[in-house]
Amino acid sequence: MRLLGKQEVEDIAVGAALLGTGGGGDPYIGKLMALQAIEEHGPIKLLDPDEVPDEAVIVPSAMMGAPTVMVEKIPSGDEAITAFQSLKDNLSTEIYATMPIEAGGVNSLLPFALAARQGLPVVDCDGMGRAFPELQMVTFYLDGMSATPMVLSDEKGNGMVLNTINSVWAERLARGATIEMGGSVMLAIYPMKGEEMKQSAIRNTLTLEENIGRSIREAKENNDDPVQSVLKITSGYELFQGKVSDINRKTETGFTRGTAKIEGIHNYNGSELTLSFQNEHLLATCGDDVLCVTPDLIAVLDAETGMPITTEGLRYGARCIVIGMPCDPKWRTEKGIATAGPGYFGYDVDYIPVEQLNQKEAK
Amino acid sequence: MRLLGKQEVEDIAVGAALLGTGGGGDPYIGKLMALQAIEEHGPIKLLDPDEVPDEAVIVPSAMMGAPTVMVEKIPSGDEAITAFQSLKDNLSTEIYATMPIEAGGVNSLLPFALAARQGLPVVDCDGMGRAFPELQMVTFYLDGMSATPMVLSDEKGNGMVLNTINSVWAERLARGATIEMGGSVMLAIYPMKGEEMKQSAIRNTLTLEENIGRSIREAKENNDDPVQSVLKITSGYELFQGKVSDINRKTETGFTRGTAKIEGIHNYNGSELTLSFQNEHLLATCGDDVLCVTPDLIAVLDAETGMPITTEGLRYGARCIVIGMPCDPKWRTEKGIATAGPGYFGYDVDYIPVEQLNQKEAK
Structure with missing residues (x-):
């Protein structure tokens, strides 16, 4: 067990935005909520x-919805507590701790705000090791665990308890309700035993996020290259450097979908990168070459500061560096690729690990 | 208390289809389910x-969805029991009895099947005195009662408990879920105390339905005019006689919506009646004249047999008699008309009681 204060939360917010691969919500909102909770309730207990x-x-807590909506509809935190309490009543049991379901600006940090207000610890793990847009895209689903009973709560005071035959139905019914409820809701989901968490969760994601955030901060303090630090910690690859030249982004059926074009600069002069996203960046291509594809991680960093840019934060003309990082091995299984690989998202490319794609590039 | 056997159920099914004003689902399905339950579990206890x-x-039970879907997706009855049990668990209390929420082919009779299988009595009342398409269109809502906690269950095994800030939100979230769940689901809804039921429900609807059904049956046995019997029991008015000449019917956003044109015969030769429906018949017009409008009741009867025809049972060429009947006085209040009057459904006409419209016609 260790205690997390404000500096740790600042660093985790940056690392979470990076592993969030463009999705998982605005890191600024999640950070503010966590910092406010620490201000009021003191440091947060992080458990290995x-x-x-x-x-x-253990009951993970998360926000569901399109990141573009989350930016305008900031949660008070009460919805999260309502969802959590309602699931506790439904389970008729005490809850030992909470945890994030995914890495991402909002969803890595919201559990901290909830934990601080409820006097609970947070477990240093998550269910993705990155962010993904749908509820069944978690290691818990790969291991056959149920997303339900789960609770959705909105800021108006409406709540819903779901009991579904599988996590794909949980996703379908929760997504429809999220849209009706105004585009974003708070969830208490995938209740599990400590034993199941230890077998299935991706471990120490929060510590990894903290290390990423700290390395970016320290690199800036020391005038080092923050991107190189990130690549080292995440075993990642630089894919591209360029300037955003076109963005096509829509919020539809509860998701932020679209593509961005990035015009090459420096070594990449004359080429163009296409980035496809659905809440998260899912595919980076350059002409006919795939540079990195889901479930591997694609992050866009500000060329100047090394800070991660979310899909809704991408602006025309922004100078950026695109990096690719290997996903957790659980995602490279047959079920992992069927659940969150390019085919599921409708991209007509095969999954090839970023390490292999990068070797090819280097030839 | 009295016991209802098969003959009573047959009669209630006919009366329910009539008060269902074209909606409330296929009377044949509801009847079959109730008869089967009586066959297996004996007569049903009806309480005043x-x-x-x-x-x-008291927990009312009902099916939600588009009648056109219900015809093809016949419930097994297990969903109703699942919904009922889940609400019982949620309320942590014993349930004394069930009741219908509306009059209509399926929704008047499904509570019988549930009651027989659960060994519970049915209360002789409902929340509409007719059928309406949305969950807040009940006297319980007019009296400020909550639709939630309510439970939705589908035939696949998915379930949802809703807790909403008002019944309009209950309708909105349940409707979205019903569409996702395949177009029809079973509900346990508007849990209430006996005291509330006595104040708010429309009383003895089931007995009224039985009287209507019996009078149609006996008129046929005695070669009397069944339509005249119905008009007498319901204080109704004959609006039109004709032949269905056009039907425009769509199932969209969980409802069966459309219009039918009826070409006048006999006394009505040369005129045309337009019938507008949304699950239920809501407006009958002849040229610029409104003949009857929601919340008053409009029923279409087979000219030969006097049997009620549902909106999905209307066929081109069918000879029919259209009748109008006054609704319960609770619907003629300001809140009643705002909730289920013509304006709510988007019809640009004022509500005028069918008695008044009929006097004008007689001038």
């Missing part, structure tokens, strides 16, 4: 997964 | 509202 008893009940 | 203790908990 191994510190959680096997029989303890 | 005054026989229910003030503190007893």
Whole structure:
């Protein structure tokens, strides 16, 4: 167990935005909520997964919706507590701790705000090791666990308890409700035993995020190259450097979807990168070459500051560096690729690990 | 308390289809389910509202969805029991009885099937005195009662508990979920105390339905005019006689919407009636004249047999008699007309009671 204060939360917010690969919501909002909660309730207890008893009940908390909506409809935090309490009543049990379901600006940090206000610890893990747009895209689903009973709560005071036959139905019914409820809601979801969490979760994601955030901060303080630090920590690859030349972004059926074009500069002069996203960046191509594809991670960094840019933060003319990073091995299984690979999202390319694609590029 | 056997159920099915004003689902399906339940579990106990203790908990049960879908997706009855049990768990209390929420082919009779299988009585009342397409269109809503906690269950095994800030939100979220769940679901809804039911429900609807059904049956047995019997029991008016000449019917956003044209015969030769419906018949006009409009009741009867025809049962060429009947006085209040009057459904006519419209016609 260790305590997280404001500096740790600042660093985690940056690392979470990077692993969020453009999605997971605005890191600024999640950070503000977590900092406010620390201000009011003191530092947050972070538990290593191994510190959680096997029989303890863990309930992840998350926001669901299109990031473009989240920016304008900032949660008060009360919805998260309502969802959490309602699931606790439904389960008729005490909840030992919460955890994030994904890495991403809002969803890595919202559990901190909830935990601080409820006096609960947060477990240092998540269900994706990155961000993904749909509820079944978690290691818990790959391991056959149920997303339900789960609770959705909106800021108006409406709540919904779902019990579905599988996580794909949970996603479908929750997505429809999220749209009706105004585009974003708070969830208490995938209730699980400590034992299941230890087997299935991706471990120490929050610590990784903190390390990424700190390395970017320290590189800037020392006038080092923040992008190189990030590539080192994440075993990542620089894919491209350029200037955003076109953005096509729509919020539809509860998602932020679209593509961005990036015109090459420096070594990449004369080529153009196409970035396709659905809440998260999912595919980076250059002409006919795939440079990186989901479930591997694609992040866009500000060329100057090394700070991650979200899909809704991409602006015309922004100078950026695009990097690719290997996903957790759980995503490289047959079920992992069927669940969150390019085919699921409708991209007509095969999944090839970013390490291999990058070797090819280097030839 | 009295016991309802097969003959009573047959009669209620006919009366329910009539008060269902074209909606409330196919009477044949509801009847089959109720008859099957009586076959297996014996006669059904019908309670007068005054026989229910003030503190007893009553939970209405109903099917939600487009009648056109219900015809093809026949419920097994298990969904209704799942919804009922789930609400019982949620309320942590015993349920004393069930009741219909509306009059209509399916929704008057499904509570019988549920009651027989659960060994519960049915209360002789409902929340509309007719059928209406949306969940807040009940006297319980007019009296400020909450539709939630309510449960939706589908035939696949998915379930949802809703807690909403008002019944309009309950309708909105449940409608979205119903569409996702395949177009029809079973509900346990508007849980209430005996005292509330006695104040708010429309009383003895089931007995009225039975009287209507029996009078149609007996008129046929005695070669009398069944339509005249119905008009007498319901204080109704003959609006039109004709032949269906055009039907425009769509299933969209979870409803069966459309219009039918009826070409006059006999006394009505040369005129044309337009019937507008949204699950239920809501407006009958002849040229510029309104003949009957919601919340008053409009029913279409087979000219030969006097049997009610549902909106999805209307066929080109069918000879029919259209009748109008006064609604319960609760619907003629300001809130009643705002909730289920012509303006709510987007018809640009004022509400005028069918008695008044009929006097004018007689001038």
